[in-house]
Amino acid sequence: MNLKSRFFDLIQEDKGILSYEEILREMLFVIQNFIQSKELTFFNLHDCNKEMYVVASTSEEAEAVEFSPHFNSEEFYEYVLDKSIIRQPIPFSNFEKYDLLLPMRRGNEQLGYIAIKDVSKEIPFSDPILEKIGEECSKFLLKAKGICEVIFEEKRYKQLFRVTEKFHSSMDMDAVLGEIIFTLQEVYPSFTYYLMLSHDNNNHANLPIKDLEYDSENISAMQAYVTGAIQLEDSVQEQKSILYAPLKGKQGVYGVLQVIAPNTRAFPNNEVEFITLLANTAGSALENAQLYQQSRKLIADLQLINETTRRLNSDLRLTETINFMTGQILTSFEAEEVGFVLVSENFEQIKVLKGSTDFFFSKDAEQYLQYIAKKIKNEKDSLFLGDLILENVSSVYRSVMAVPMVQTDVIMGFALVLHRLPYHFSFETFKLMQSLIHHSTLAFSNSMLREELEKMVITDHLTKLHSRNFLNENIHRSMSEDAFGTFILIDIDNFKQINDTYGHQVGDEVLIQVASIIHDNIRDTDIGARWGGEELAIYLPRIPLHVAVTIAERLVAKVNELTAPRITISCGVSYWTKESDDNFTKLFKRADQALYLAKETGKNKVVVQEDEELIS
Structure with a gap:
């Protein structure tokens, strides 16, 4: 009763001890004081690899001890199976220095083993008393574990509630993704996490992100992405279990959360439920953030088109018009080079207009201009190239957008945008580029006609000198x-x-x-x-x-x-x-x-x- 009373004191709420490991360690100190021994250490077997390891001890040195890889856990399990008390000699290494070994059981299930060193000779404990101590310790461990699980579960769902509030108060995708990782690391510090996202979402800094690609290593991830259902992958050989949770919203799946649980043969069911809830909540928040960002992007695109149209209708000179459009595209599309090119009716003559970036007036630009002109002449359509490679060119531009300037069904030229990095421009950027050039072509044509008319007025027709x-x-x-x-x-x-x-x-x-x-x-x-x-x-x-x-x-x-x-x-x-x-x-x-x-x-x-x- 004395021992049970001390155990009860350990789990009072005002003690503030909430983790199972802390309670276990305090329980060992209580027993140590009760039986006046020098050291108590609690051992257990890994569920996955069945290796013996130290869970807690009253000695810091004992906590650092590692078992020999040759330790035969199956023989040890058979040896202690029907025993309530094991005294020396104990025929297993690492237990030779202990006087007693008390198995902790619930029926036939082994909960662990308390090893006791240097039991006091002044207070002799009979076997029935030691058996009773073992029984009470087993009961206490089960109750403490249950209480800790309830507290842990409550804490997890409080965190889920907190993170849900935070998700829906933010329209920043980086913030949502970061909060997913932070919450999981807080709840499961021993797990490893990755966010598996498509190529369009790989610019998030300081986050553990992988590209979501279809290959032999990512079949489970792709199944989770395509089906929108949790996928589990257990590896007995690597002693780990992997969960793939889709980040799912109402309109689609926005990625996959990969959670790697070490030293376990199967992912714990209660963890699957919590991670699924977190992933679903995060998927909805990601969807809202993405829709919000898309709406902002559409508004910005419309503002860009309106501003461009307004400026182009303000009777700018042709060079001023090209300068303005070049600046708009460089800033809005994060482009490196922008060129506006006129072509003759049969594409035999190519002329770069003033106001284009300097690269297009260099020798290196000739091969790009000839290649794009030939493609537009043959296909009579816009070009969107993510990874262009031209031979024998010192300045390598991999991302290319080219949009023909069409007036009365005749191609009068094209606008060309370049960047060194492959796949730099998104398809949305390409569509915006098409819209901008469509709106600006008439302004280009009017500027050229106006300047041609002005030139005719001030130019002698025969000599081409001024009047x-x-x-x-x-x-x-x-x-x-x-x-x-x-x-x-x-x-x-x-x-x-x-x-x-x-x-x-x-x-x-x-x-x-x-x-x-x-x-x-x-x-x-x-x-x-x-x-x-x-x-x-x-x-x-x-x-x-x-x-x-x-x-x-x-x-x-x-x-x-x-x-x-x-x-x-x-x-x-x-x-x-x-x-x-x-x-x-x-x-x-x-x-x-x-x-x-x-x-x-x-x-x-x-x-x-x-x-x-x-x-x-």
Whole structure:
């Protein structure tokens, strides 16, 4: 009764001892004090491998003892089967130092073995008393185990309730997945866990995630994923049991939770029930989080399309339009390279538009452009390539999205998006890309038509140089904004004789040749124009006189060298500065006088007029 009273004290709630191992250890200390022995150690057999191991002891040294791998557990079990008390000699290693061995039983079921060392000689215990102690210890262990299981079960379901609240308060998939692992590690610290997810969900940091793939090692996992039912896989050889619980929502299965229980032949039934409840709750939370993220993504996509459409309808220049679209795609799709390409009707000519990323103007881009152009020409459809490999290319881009730009059923070009990593772009991204290009193609076409019309207005049809009106407007603007500039007036020598000799068609060809030479020898900021008839003109803003004279002399030499039939030109040059009281009329008059002098004094030369002085 004394011993039973002490046992009862151990399981009072105010003691705070809730785990079976803690109660077992305290029970050993109670018995040790009761019989005044030096050491008590509780041994048991593993369910799976039937190896003997120490569960608890009043000695720290004894808890660290390991049994020999040659220990014959079956012989030991037969030896103690019908015995209530075992005294020395005990014919098994690891028990030689103990005086007594008390088997703990429930019927024929062995619960464990209490080994007692150095029993006090002052208080002799008869066999009936020791048997009674063994019986009371067995009863107490069963009751303590039952109480601990109830407390543990209550704790588990409290955790399930807590985690359910947390699941449904979060719309972050990483947070939901992390909470699944945290809860399981808290409840079953000896188990191992993995989340088996598809390729689209493998970017979660710091979580034990595996790819869910169909192979010989993952048959049970795939069955759980496909059927939505728990799958168990027991391995006697590896001494472990594996549970696959589908993360299931109302609309589908979102992954599989793999739980590995070591040192057991079969997964415990009560654990299966709890893990199933947790997995189902997590599946619903994952579904809600995924639907929430999808809705946010759809809203963001619509905002992107609306913003893009609004900007494209704001009369942007073509280069500004391409720059804007490139920026949008780089940011929204996490792309590395974005290119917009125009093609001729038969795809023989390919032109990369300004505003595309620098890569598309490099030599390495040519093979990509040719490959994609050929595919679009043949298939007449968008391309979505997850793992493209082209030979002999130093810059390797594996993920490719290409969408043709179609206007009135004609492919006018395509948009091309690249990334080095394979399978970087999702299919949803590809569909959004198609929608963006569909909405923007009309804006591209309108920008090109508008700029082409503007170019026709300010461009001479024959020579492709600027018109005289455009030149006049820019000279006026330069004289109000710049500090100085130079004007060159050009006349083709003996042009009437060329027309009379070769015909007007050759005369037109001569004009085109001279215009081409002018275009090749001036900057983009300079203005070449057809002044009228066979007269051409060049205005060089912010170019000093001596540089302009050099340019004019180079033009004279190049025309004489490159034209066929060979012709010559004469040039008159005039110059203005901010300090002088000058205007456009005076500037032109001086250049015209210089040109007249050049033609009167032998032609094929450059003459400069500063103020009223002529310098040849």
